[in-house]
Amino acid sequence: MSRLVVVSNRVPIPDKTGAAPAGGLAVALEAALQERGGLWLGWSGQTSETDEPGPLRTETLGPITYALTDLTRTDVDEYYFGFANRVLWPICHYRLDLAEYARREMAGYFRVNRFFAERLAPLLQPDDVIWIHDYHLIPLAGELRRMGFKNRIGFFLHIPWPPADILLAMPVHEEIMRSLSQYDLVGFQTDHDLENFLGCLKREGMGQALDEGRIQTEDRIFRGGVYSIGIETSAFAEFAEKAAGNPTVRRTKRSIEDRKLIIGVDRLDYSKGLTQRIDAFERFVVGYPAYHGKVTFLQITPKSRSEVPEYEAMQRALAEQAGRVNGSIGAVDWVPIRYINRSIARPVLAGLYRLARVGLVTPLRDGMNLVAKEYIAAQDPEDPGVLVLSRFAGAARSMKGALLVNPYDVEGIAHALSRALAMPLDERKDRWRVSMDDLLANDVTRWCDDFLRDLG
Numbered sequence: 001m002s003r004l005v006v007v008s009n010r011v012p013i014p015d016k017t018g019a020a021p022a023g024g025l026a027v028a029l030e031a032a033l034q035e036r037g038g039l040w041l042g043w044s045g046q047t048s049e050t051d052e053p054g055p056l057r058t059e060t061l062g063p064i065t066y067a068l069t070d071l072t073r074t075d076v077d078e079y080y081f082g083f084a085n086r087v088l089w090p091i092c093h094y095r096l097d098l099a100e101y102a103r104r105e106m107a108g109y110f111r112v113n114r115f116f117a118e119r120l121a122p123l124l125q126p127d128d129v130i131w132i133h134d135y136h137l138i139p140l141a142g143e144l145r146r147m148g149f150k151n152r153i154g155f156f157l158h159i160p161w162p163p164a165d166i167l168l169a170m171p172v173h174e175e176i177m178r179s180l181s182q183y184d185l186v187g188f189q190t191d192h193d194l195e196n197f198l199g200c201l202k203r204e205g206m207g208q209a210l211d212e213g214r215i216q217t218e219d220r221i222f223r224g225g226v227y228s229i230g231i232e233t234s235a236f237a238e239f240a241e242k243a244a245g246n247p248t249v250r251r252t253k254r255s256i257e258d259r260k261l262i263i264g265v266d267r268l269d270y271s272k273g274l275t276q277r278i279d280a281f282e283r284f285v286v287g288y289p290a291y292h293g294k295v296t297f298l299q300i301t302p303k304s305r306s307e308v309p310e311y312e313a314m315q316r317a318l319a320e321q322a323g324r325v326n327g328s329i330g331a332v333d334w335v336p337i338r339y340i341n342r343s344i345a346r347p348v349l350a351g352l353y354r355l356a357r358v359g360l361v362t363p364l365r366d367g368m369n370l371v372a373k374e375y376i377a378a379q380d381p382e383d384p385g386v387l388v389l390s391r392f393a394g395a396a397r398s399m400k401g402a403l404l405v406n407p408y409d410v411e412g413i414a415h416a417l418s419r420a421l422a423m424p425l426d427e428r429k430d431r432w433r434v435s436m437d438d439l440l441a442n443d444v445t446r447w448c449d450d451f452l453r454d455l456g
């Protein structure tokens with residue numbers, strides 16, 4: 001079997017505590033690579049002290065060899081905080097209003113992709129299968145091809161692909177789409193993303209769909225497909241069952257007393273719909289006074305990308321909003337919203353999901369959203385909670401047992417909360433079974449196997 005070489009911006013070397021990183025890509029790839037082994041190259045997450053990135057560091061842990069590079073301050077600013085997270089991220093999440101395009105940052109993005117190719121080149125063997133991940137690294141295959149590499153190279157986009165009217169507003173859209181045509185296989189989270197991608201090629205006269213997923217562009221034929229990412233379903237369900245004994249989970253259970261728990265877990269990101277979600281919770285308590293003092297909304301929101309101005313502004317706005325709502329609807333003996341900015345280790349999260357009667361997952365737009373899947377996997381089959389899920393999360397395409405909501409419709413979410421909290425046990429069980437069966441059949445191993453089978 002060929003060696004698998006994975007490249008992603010984020011590479012989480014497990015630390016001594018076994019704490020997992022907050023972010024679905026790292027969680028899913030870790031699971032996939034543990035199973036089949038291989039080389040995983042990417043950014044260390046560190047900024048070098050000088051103008052040089054320093055040497056590549058390799059470390060083998062079990063079946064995975066990690067190869068990590070630091071980046072210079074300029075590289076991080078232009079490539080990661082700049083083009084990747086101030087242009088591609090907002091554009092792909094349909095937020096043209098938040099995209100801040102600058103030529104210097106775009107040049108830095110392409111430069112860092114060339115740098116990753118140079119770091120990878122000496123490690124590559126002719127029959128390696130290379131799998132590149134996410135919007136940070138779209139130009140990487142083109143760079144490797146220019147250096148003469150003929151390996152199979154696949155790409156998976158973890159975030160949505162927007163419709164043509166949005167993408168074409170990005171000045172370098174042609175270059176980005178041409179870069180994707182250098183892969184042998186390009187994978188998307190949902191059929192909507194693939195449709196949008198094909199629509200962009202068509203609109204620009206850059207290519208067209210042939211049969212069996214093949215796509216013809218000016219100079220190449222490559223393939224596009226849908227590979228919805230999953231989680232380690234069975235392992236996560238076991239985690240959750242065992243987590244009842246975890247001290248944090250036990251303390252949380254005691255502290256919520258006999259109130260019903262609603263849980264939200266998201267990186268602090270404008271795509272996650274947090275402002276609307278807090279508004280919706282307030283609307284729910286005001287509109288359904290029987291629940292006054294009878295529910296707790298636990299929102300776990302680790303800070304993310306804090307050097308991007310839009311994220312920094314959101315941190316302040318959300319903290320104020322949560323405080324204002326608590327002040328306005330709370331009581332001396334009831335704090336309705338517990339708003340936490342720390343990252344919680346996944347074994348503990350699993351136990352918290354299981355305590356919650358409602359999983360509230362309302363992104364305005366999301367590639368997949370693994371939290372929605374983890375919430376379902378963590379439930380007690382004899383007394384499961386209800387997932388209230390945005391119709392604009394990739395996960396909504398498969399979580400058929402969820403109560404789907406429009407995340408912009410604050411009253412609609414408030415109504416869904418009342419429905420979820422009042423739902424009879426039989427209906428909760430039926431809905432949970434439908435989603436859980438899908439998660440068992442389409443776990444992260446299946447995602448990885450399907451993609452690599454088609455790439456190979």
Ligand SMILES: O=P(O)(O)OC[C@H]1O[C@H](O[C@H]2O[C@H](CO)[C@@H](O)[C@H](O)[C@H]2O)[C@H](O)[C@@H](O)[C@@H]1O
Nearest residue numbers: 010023024025134158159229366367368369370
């Ligand atoms: O690496 P960061 O900048 O800290 O951000 C964390 C990750 O966020 C995004 O995750 C996406 O991938 C998930 C798994 O496929 C998917 O469920 C979710 O909907 C996406 O938002 C990002 O795409 C990753 O590259 C980041 O590492």
Ligand SMILES: O=c1ccn([C@@H]2O[C@H](COP(=O)(O)OP(=O)(O)O)[C@@H](O)[C@H]2O)c(=O)[nH]1
Nearest residue numbers: 021022023024025027267343344369370371
């Ligand atoms: O405090 C936290 C918050 C989140 N996560 C994990 O981070 C991932 C978030 O992935 P998702 O696809 O929902 O969103 P993303 O952050 O990748 O956009 C999930 O596996 C969560 O369990 C975590 O370990 N601790």
